[in-house]
Amino acid sequence: MRDVAKLANVSIATVSFVINDTKPVAPATRARVEEAMRQLDYRRNALGRALASKRTRIIALLYPALQRRLTETAVKFFTSAAQTAKDLGYNLVLWPISNEAGQVEELISSGFIDGVLLMEVQLDDPRVEPLQRSTMPFALIGRTRHPEGLPYVDVDFESSMIEAVSYLDGLGHRRICFVDSDSAEHGLSGYGPLVRTRSTFVEEMERRELLTAHISCANSPISGQAAAEKLLATAPDTTAVILMNDNASFGFTNGLNKAGLCVPADMSVLLIGSSPAIAAATEPRLTVMTLPSTALGRMGVETLIDQLEERGEPMRQALISCSFEEGQSTGPARVLEPGASRGFSRNCESHSYALSL
Incomplete structure (x- = not known):
């Protein structure tokens, strides 16, 4: 540190202020100190910095890995969140613990972290109460049943589902099935995205006086x-499906193909809450409503760090809609002549659907 101070022509105390962020330093002076550190290959001592500032500059992203498998969209979120934290002078660590209050309390009392980001939020999430009782800054990627007074960013699943139904309705589809994940697959009671999307689907279909079907299945x-076989057996007049189950989408389209149905001539398929990469893994490429994973990661970290830096910003409560990308799996509903029985196209090409995980 003495060599850095000499090269930058500042005091040792000034170097300490720059390294530990304990006092403001003029931008020009900070630049000289950082350039001297670079020339001398001086590395910050994270432990020393934490002791000096009483801050670890580490934030924990709590992901219930025992209950929720990692997906491509989750990885995008982690990458964006980690980069944003780094850009703002923090380190982000993934903390794979269950959604239990006791484990959160242990983490809070450990002294390892400065703040917490919660993922995979339940409507009545047991992790929120111990955080509210503590002095630990936190933010949610998701919403509880009553999110008033909580800092959060979340996907606007409600408006995204309304847009999906509206799009299919505009193509003339009068009977639409929603295929989602089995609640047991999540291991999370009252999982926010699932509950909100299901509820909105039912409400919007009733409002438009459309016929509904609903199937839940495991994420495989x-x-x-x-699920495709069940749909054709129980609701054969369905002409469109909204899928909210990434890994099941591969098998679902295969199931339609095996039954002799053409996509989209016989059945339109729309994937919601996913990614273009998943949508492109089948033939034809699925129409998709893409999760805003990158924006969620960035905004979630910014929401937490605003608290840590005491910037005085208004508490963020933000919703982000999915982005729509039309593929080749949706088209006009097949119109049956009055009195005709349901039949399917048999002249479409035989497609193979590859699982890309």
């Missing part, structure tokens, strides 16, 4: 194929 290709 085999379960998706079984």
Whole structure:
């Protein structure tokens, strides 16, 4: 540190202020100190910095890995959140613990972290209360049943589902099925995105006086194929499906193909809450409403760090809609002549659907 101070022509105390962020330093002076550190290959001592500032500059992202498998969209979120934290002078660590209040309390009392980001939020999430009782800054990626007074950013699943139904309705589809994940698959009672999307689907379909069907299945290709078979057996007049189950989408489209249906001539398929990469893994490429994973990661970290830096910003409560990308799996509803029985196109090409995980 003495060598850095000499090269930058400042006091040792000034170097300490720059390294530990304990006092403001003029931009020009800070630049000289950082350039001297670079020339001398001086590395910040994270432990020393934490002791000096009483801050670790580490934030924890709590992800219930035991209950929720990692997905491509989750990885995008982590990457964006970690980069934003780094840009703002913090380190982000992924903390894979269950959604239990006791484990959160242990983390809070450990002294390892400065703040917490919660993912996979339940409507009545047990992790929120211990955080509210503590002095630990936190933010939610998701919403509880009553999010008033809580800092959060979340996907606007309600408006995204309304847009999906509106799009299919505009194509003439009068009977639409919603295929989502089995609640047991999440291991999370009252999982916010699932509950909100299901509820909005029912409400919007009733408002438009459309016929509904609903199937839940495990998050796997085999379960998706079984869901397609169940749909054709129980609601054969369905002409469009909204899928909210990434891994089941591969098997679902395979199941339609095995039954002799053409997508989209016989059945339109729209994937919601996913990614273009998942949508492109089948043939034809699925129409998709993409999760705003990158924006969520960035905004979630910014929401937390605003508290840590005491910037005085208004508490952020933000909703972000999915972005719509039309693929080749949706088209006009097939119109049956009065009195005709349901039949399917048999002249479409045989497609193979590859699982890309």
